[in-house]
Amino acid sequence: MIHVSPTLRLSLSFAVLTVSLLLFAELLGLIPDTRRVLMDARQKVCESLAVQLSIGASRSDHGLVRETLDAFVERNPDVLSAAMRRENGEIFIQTAEHPQRWAGAEVDRSTMTHVQVPVFAGEQRWGTVEASFAAPSYSNWLEWLRSSIWGLLLFTGMAGFAAYYLVLRRALRELDPRGTIPQRVKSAFDALVEGVVILDDKKQIVLANTAFTRKAGLPSSSLLGRRAEELEWRNIGDDSRPAVLPWEQTFKSGAQQVGSALRLLDARSDKRRTLMASSAAILDDKKKVRGVLVSFNDVTLLEKRNKELHNTINLLRVSEDEIKQKNEQLSELAMRDPLTGCLNRRAFFSAFEGRIRKVHDEGLVLSCLMADIDHFKSINDRFGHDVGDKVIKWMTEMFKSQIGADDILCRYGGEEFCMVLSGVGVFRALTVAQNIRRAVEKNSAAHFGGDLRVTISIGVSSVQMGAKDTAALIKQADQALYLAKQGGRNCVVRWNPEAVGNLAIHPTARGMEAPDAGETAEAPQHQGSAGTLPSSEALAQLPGQIKFAERIAQEIARPSKPGKRMAVISLVPNHYRRVKDTLGPAIAEALLNAVSQRLLDTVRTSDMVARLAGAADVSAVSRLDSGEFGILLIDLDDERSVTDALHRMFLMLAQPLEVSGHALDLDISAGVAILPQGGDSPEQVLKNAALARHHACVNVGANRYQIYSEELEANSPSAKEPPVKSEVT
Numbered sequence: 001m002i003h004v005s006p007t008l009r010l011s012l013s014f015a016v017l018t019v020s021l022l023l024f025a026e027l028l029g030l031i032p033d034t035r036r037v038l039m040d041a042r043q044k045v046c047e048s049l050a051v052q053l054s055i056g057a058s059r060s061d062h063g064l065v066r067e068t069l070d071a072f073v074e075r076n077p078d079v080l081s082a083a084m085r086r087e088n089g090e091i092f093i094q095t096a097e098h099p100q101r102w103a104g105a106e107v108d109r110s111t112m113t114h115v116q117v118p119v120f121a122g123e124q125r126w127g128t129v130e131a132s133f134a135a136p137s138y139s140n141w142l143e144w145l146r147s148s149i150w151g152l153l154l155f156t157g158m159a160g161f162a163a164y165y166l167v168l169r170r171a172l173r174e175l176d177p178r179g180t181i182p183q184r185v186k187s188a189f190d191a192l193v194e195g196v197v198i199l200d201d202k203k204q205i206v207l208a209n210t211a212f213t214r215k216a217g218l219p220s221s222s223l224l225g226r227r228a229e230e231l232e233w234r235n236i237g238d239d240s241r242p243a244v245l246p247w248e249q250t251f252k253s254g255a256q257q258v259g260s261a262l263r264l265l266d267a268r269s270d271k272r273r274t275l276m277a278s279s280a281a282i283l284d285d286k287k288k289v290r291g292v293l294v295s296f297n298d299v300t301l302l303e304k305r306n307k308e309l310h311n312t313i314n315l316l317r318v319s320e321d322e323i324k325q326k327n328e329q330l331s332e333l334a335m336r337d338p339l340t341g342c343l344n345r346r347a348f349f350s351a352f353e354g355r356i357r358k359v360h361d362e363g364l365v366l367s368c369l370m371a372d373i374d375h376f377k378s379i380n381d382r383f384g385h386d387v388g389d390k391v392i393k394w395m396t397e398m399f400k401s402q403i404g405a406d407d408i409l410c411r412y413g414g415e416e417f418c419m420v421l422s423g424v425g426v427f428r429a430l431t432v433a434q435n436i437r438r439a440v441e442k443n444s445a446a447h448f449g450g451d452l453r454v455t456i457s458i459g460v461s462s463v464q465m466g467a468k469d470t471a472a473l474i475k476q477a478d479q480a481l482y483l484a485k486q487g488g489r490n491c492v493v494r495w496n497p498e499a500v501g502n503l504a505i506h507p508t509a510r511g512m513e514a515p516d517a518g519e520t521a522e523a524p525q526h527q528g529s530a531g532t533l534p535s536s537e538a539l540a541q542l543p544g545q546i547k548f549a550e551r552i553a554q555e556i557a558r559p560s561k562p563g564k565r566m567a568v569i570s571l572v573p574n575h576y577r578r579v580k581d582t583l584g585p586a587i588a589e590a591l592l593n594a595v596s597q598r599l600l601d602t603v604r605t606s607d608m609v610a611r612l613a614g615a616a617d618v619s620a621v622s623r624l625d626s627g628e629f630g631i632l633l634i635d636l637d638d639e640r641s642v643t644d645a646l647h648r649m650f651l652m653l654a655q656p657l658e659v660s661g662h663a664l665d666l667d668i669s670a671g672v673a674i675l676p677q678g679g680d681s682p683e684q685v686l687k688n689a690a691l692a693r694h695h696a697c698v699n700v701g702a703n704r705y706q707i708y709s710e711e712l713e714a715n716s717p718s719a720k721e722p723p724v725k726s727e728v729t
Helices: 006-027 034-058 062-075 141-146 151-174 183-190 208-217 247-254 300-335 345-362 375-381 385-400 426-448 469-485 543-558 576-583 585-603 640-652 682-701
Strands: 081-085 093-096 116-119 124-132 195-199 203-207 257-266 271-285 290-299 364-371 408-413 418-423 455-460 491-496 565-573 620-621 629-636 657-659 662-664 668-675 704-707
Touching: 006 151, 034 062, 034 081, 034 116, 034 124, 062 093, 081 668, 151 195, 183 203, 195 208, 203 208, 208 257, 208 290, 247 257, 247 271, 247 290, 247 364, 271 300, 345 364, 345 408, 345 418, 345 469, 364 375, 364 385, 364 426, 364 469, 375 385, 385 408, 385 418, 385 426, 418 426, 426 455, 426 491, 426 585, 455 469, 469 491, 543 565, 543 629, 543 682, 565 585, 565 640, 565 682, 576 585, 585 620, 585 640, 585 657, 629 640, 640 668, 640 704, 668 682, 682 704
Parallel strands: 455 491, 668 704
Antiparallel strands: 081 093, 081 124, 116 124, 195 203, 195 290, 257 271, 271 290, 364 418, 364 455, 408 418, 565 629, 565 668, 620 629, 657 662
């Protein structure tokens, strides 16, 4: 590292300061600009020429104008050409070579080489006098320096630096701090092994012994007179500059500082030395701090040994962590199925037990899905076991894509899988299961190609159905899976204690024959009023108000069975408009779509679905208005049949909805018109059902229903609130 003496640094600083002041004066216009002076002189000459030429031009004396221009060019060596131009741009008189010399001139603007002066005839501009000048040139660089500001700056900088250096060298010699310390004291300090520095009251170094100069890598002459904090000090930890150095603290408080760890750059080797600094105040007779003595103990080698020891300890810790990681990996392998990476049965039951305890302790919900690949033996026989393994691995990915990250997935055995959905009720679990089934059915052919098409059957159970432990819940899901297999495969079935199929969400009508055991299972076509509508299409496929009215009219005209009744329900999610106003029409429409899907799922569990001639594939649910649904129920035994259907709907709709990332709780009002008391025409029936629904909402409250009667307007009946009870218990 090259050391620059203070005298040289100060001289250079003063020279730069002087040059900067000259530049600032130039910016303020205090120093004349030779080019501007030349430009002004040429402008004034041209203005004088314009006055002379205006006289000849006013008399149309071409001869006088030409003679004047020629004389102007001949008598001025810097003038290359001249001309007089009319206002319309036409040349009046010009000298030789003017067109070539005037090329490149700016319009209506004078420059150093092209000067333009307007000529007026009275108040009106007559034309312009043009003069082309030679560009300023210099025979050598000295001439250029003399005519520009840079020559002045160069002279001032060099001469000022020399003058400042001579003056400062003499002044600093008189102020040399080395004269304040006797030679015998210096010799005594040089004999010490520790580095020693003495600072005066200005924190300047007045003595640095030989040991310290070796540590700093600087000669004593370059240290004396410098402030100690100017050296390259660094903190031990982050290699940043210390906020407060130990001798600075001593200057402030007068207290001794001991064992402060610092790093110092060795200027000769560019290496950092680790020093332990201690400082003590030098006091005068009045106990005032007049200076500080600082000692430095070099512990670089000791620090190196400590670092080596620390690295050895870290290596041991890394080895220990690696062993721990390997043990964890072995434990993970012992808990995972090697083909799919899913939990094996031992790990599954351990995790499942923890979830079921949490459910009982905190009153949460939990559902269990048992899935089985349809005709998997046939896949192995026809395509080989390697393809069967690929099917199982692909099926695992399909499961993971549909369930949550915190849910449990287990390969229960062979082609059978079990899933535990935490915080998910039975209706949401049915939706998840149906999504899995559809995804498998839709994507298998595209994924595997050829003739291989894969379907699955899923059984669903939930703690809401009364299961108290893991064994009971898995047994219920397994029984539901068995029902799905018996019902034709490629379907989802919810557990039912009576083991009937009316609770199945099935893509086919009940009673359809399953595919032959030797064929790959394919999804049958939708049949019957219980056909499944995809969730994204449920609302779009609902009939409108006109179709619903026609359906009511046909049922009124149809001969009624003895003792049977018909009912029309008007149902509205009360939060629809609030959702539309706050979250937007798209979210509100998604809410209605979810409600319509749940209503369709509800009427599929009932035998009271309206069936019309020629329209057997149309459900009993219709969309009457933007936020109103109509449900037609037929062949009812009594009013209790209606209330049972309402109980089922309210139970289905009571589950929270998740729509486009928004968790919504439904607030439902329903009105019922039971025929014949409810009216004798579709219009009257719909009006009375809407009137009852209005009373349920306004006079009764949220999540209530009201049955229409003739006394409805005169007497506000008491609220009827369906009890929330499980459909399967």
